[in-house]
Amino acid sequence: MTSDATQTAAATAGTLTDPGELGELTRRARVVLWDFDGPICRLFARHSAGRIAGDLVEWLESRGLRGLLTETERETLDPHVVLRAVDRRHPGSDLVAELEERLTQEELRAASSAMPTAYADPLIRTWAAVGSRLAITTNNSPRVVRTYLTGRGLHSCFAPHIYGRTQDLHRLKPNPDCLNRALRAMGAAPSAALMIGDSPSDFTAACEAGVPFLGYARNERKAKCLRNAGARQMVQSLEPLLRSLRVLGR
Structure with a gap:
């Protein structure tokens, strides 16, 4: 062949x-x-999922929570990986709710150019x-x-x-x-x-x-x-x- x-x-x-x-x-x-x-x-055709994941990581780090994520999780291009990782360590917390809302707002912005x-x-x-x-x-x-x-x-x-x-x-x-x-x-x-x-x-x-x-x-x-x-x-x-x-x- x-x-x-x-x-x-x-x-x-x-x-x-x-x-x-x-x-x-x-x-x-x-x-x-x-x-x-x-x-x-x-x-995310015109609104990078990788950038959103990076922004979520930076937000956690700005709150002194860098240690919540492994190195692999900090480098992910998938924002859901970040969200799931935090939820596994602090399930049902206000932190998770705020992180999820931040992701939702990013998804809403992405929807306008999907x-x-x-x-x-x-x-x-x-x-x-x-x-x-x-x-x-x-x-x-x-x-x-x-x-x-x-x-x-x-x-x-x-x-x-x-x-x-x-x-x-x-x-x-x-x-x-x-x-x-x-x-x-x-x-x-x-x-x-x-x-x-x-x-x-x-x-x-x-x-x-x-x-x-x-x-x-x-x-x-x-x-x-x-x-x-x-x-x-x-x-x-x-x-x-x-x-x-x-x-x-x-």
Whole structure:
């Protein structure tokens, strides 16, 4: 196999592209649980998550709390790593509540410049139009999700089913809590749902909740992470899903 062919095979391995399989997935999904940052938009496309993580670390250090974090945690590019680390050491504290609010404010600023995922808006509207119920299951603040969806004219497709970060930070994905909250509120069996996510934590949460999972992998790095976690059904674009739904709606 040539080098180019090898790269092509690697990029498509584990990617669900067969229209029949996609059609079966969409036909069975009476409830669709969406992760937010990734499948719906790139929240930090123009507002660096790494910078936000650094700002949270600096804020802790300014309060004399540098020792709360390990060196690895201080260097992380993921603000949720900082938040989880502090919560593990001071669960339920005012410090954690203030840190979480600082992150929420940063996410709200990022939402104003978030980049919509290609085909997400029409896919959401089409899925709602054919009778499936939609929910958001995310580690981001529900305030941020509502702000973004309202700005895109999509809030009514999901409301009131937006399940995001709470003060119980130990329940963030990969814990399946937000998925279970959505299923309970919607009166849906896990087998009648479908989770669309782009990270190993999404896949793990879906498995724990018993919900079928479809990975959205916009690049090979994302696809490799999902494959390594055990995900075997994924798409590199939401466009085939949209085509499948439009066939279903005829």
